[in-house]
Structures are given as C-alpha cells and as structure tokens.
Amino acid sequence: MKEQKYPLSWKKKNFSMKIFCSIPNIATGILLKAGNSHFVIDPGDGILRDLNTELGVKNLLNLSDVFITHGHHDHVGGVWSLLTYLRVMQKKTPLNIHYPDGCVEIESIYNAFKKVYSRSITYKINLVSIKKTNKIFTSHMTVEPFPVIHKEYLSSGKTRQVPAMGYNFSFDGMKICYGGDTAYCEELVQHARNADLAVLEAGHDEETPDDMHMTLKEAVSIGKSAKKYFLVHVPE
Numbered sequence: 001m002k003e004q005k006y007p008l009s010w011k012k013k014n015f016s017m018k019i020f021c022s023i024p025n026i027a028t029g030i031l032l033k034a035g036n037s038h039f040v041i042d043p044g045d046g047i048l049r050d051l052n053t054e055l056g057v058k059n060l061l062n063l064s065d066v067f068i069t070h071g072h073h074d075h076v077g078g079v080w081s082l083l084t085y086l087r088v089m090q091k092k093t094p095l096n097i098h099y100p101d102g103c104v105e106i107e108s109i110y111n112a113f114k115k116v117y118s119r120s121i122t123y124k125i126n127l128v129s130i131k132k133t134n135k136i137f138t139s140h141m142t143v144e145p146f147p148v149i150h151k152e153y154l155s156s157g158k159t160r161q162v163p164a165m166g167y168n169f170s171f172d173g174m175k176i177c178y179g180g181d182t183a184y185c186e187e188l189v190q191h192a193r194n195a196d197l198a199v200l201e202a203g204h205d206e207e208t209p210d211d212m213h214m215t216l217k218e219a220v221s222i223g224k225s226a227k228k229y230f231l232v233h234v235p236e
C-alpha cells in the first residue's frame with residue numbers, strides 16, 4: 001500500500017485538524033483546533049515533540065481536553081510525557097482526559113503518575129470515562145462519542161473487544177468524524193456521513209474483512225459518504 005505522508009492537515013474557517021502521525025503499532029498523534037481552543041486526540045509516542053513545535057509552551061499549558069479512542073500503545077504512548085511536561089511547566093488549569101469506560105491503560109498511567117508525583121502536581125486532572133454515547137460539551141465544541149468494533153489478540157490466540165470509541169467533533173456548523181481503530185461498523189457509517197472531514201483507518205492489509213481494522217475498500221466506501229476524507233493507520 002502507498003505510504004502516507006504525514007502530517008495530514010485539514011482546515012475550514014476556524015476549524016482545523018493536523019494529524020502528525022498515524023502508523024499502526026508505532027504512533028498516532030492528532031491536534032484539533034476549534035476557534036482559539038486546542039484539543040489533542042490519541043496522544044501516541046512523539047506527541048509532545050509535535051505539540052511543542054506546533055503550539056509552543058503557552059498554548060500547551062492551556063490545553064483543556066484530551067480524547068482517547070482506545071488504550072493501545074500506538075494511541076496512548078505519549079500520555080505519560082504529556083502529563084509530566086505539564087507538571088514541569090507548572091500548568092494551572094485543569095485537564096480533562098476523555099476515554100472509553102474500562103480502558104485500563106489510561107487509568108493505570110494516571111494512577112502511576114499520581115503516585116510518582118503526588119507532591120508536585122500543579123494542575124487538576126479529570127479522568128472522564130465515557131460510559132454512554134452522551135455528548136460532551138467543551139468551551140467551544142460539541143463532541144459525540146460512538147462505539148466501534150476493535151479487537152485485540154490474547155496470549156491464548158483468542159480475541160477480545162477492547163473498550164473503543166470514535167468521536168464526532170462539531171464546531172460552528174462543521175463536523176469532523178474520527179473513527180479511531182475500528183472494523184467496518186454501522187455506527188461509523190452513520191457518523192461519517194456528510195461529515196466535513198472523516199478520518200478513517202485502513203489498517204487491515206488484506207482484502208478479507210476482519211473485526212480489528214478496515215480494509216482499504218471498506219474505508220474508502222465510508223469516506224466517500226463524507227465531504228472529504230483521510231485514510232490513516234495504513235500499514236507501511
């Protein structure tokens with residue numbers, strides 16, 4: 001498959017998204033800008049470097065919300081360094097981390113962080129576990145989480161569904177749909193339809209569909225229902 005060229009950028013009026021990276025098993029990292037507010041989605045390894053280059057310290061310290069689609073390391077590998085950096089730079093405003101209920105990776109990173117730095121954390125971290133598909137309202141943006149199908153292998157060779165969601169981000173009449181890692185599913189089909197931008201993974205490198213990732217064909221078929229789409233997480 002053709003190699004993706006990162007970063008991928010999209011912008012309409014005051015709403016923009018920059019995908020620094022989305023390489024399966026390596027790292028994801030997405031920055032969303034709505035008006036003057038910045039949001040981080042799936043902070044994988046390298047996110048701090050990319051955010052520092054893109055935003056600088058002041059904007060980074062004002063970061064209010066992080067959205068996690070699921071706990072696989074290529075989506076959360078940068079959380080520890082992000083939290084620690086914000087402590088070192090003495091962030092004062094709260095940080096909300098939204099994540100699917102049952103995502104033990106986020107809760108474990110948070111608990112370890114609290115334990116290690118219990119005496120020197122300068123800001124409040126709110127873990128917001130998403131149990132239902134209720135909308136989330138940030139200062140500027142409405143966020144609608146939706147369940148997706150994403151499995152992982154156990155050591156027994158069997159698979160299990162991991163806590164996983166996609167998100168629809170709405171701002172000023174525009175909508176971005178990000179499915180995270182997902183197999184083809186009706187929820188994603190519905191949420192991507194008519195989106196101004198759909199960010200869709202095409203992580204399955206064979207023709208036969210499975211229940212972990214989408215084939216290129218599946219991702220493209222959903223993408224075409226949106227006004228514009230990016231294919232990400234394509235195996236290199």
Ligand SMILES: [Zn+2]
Pocket residue numbers: 070072150181
């Ligand atoms: Zn995954």
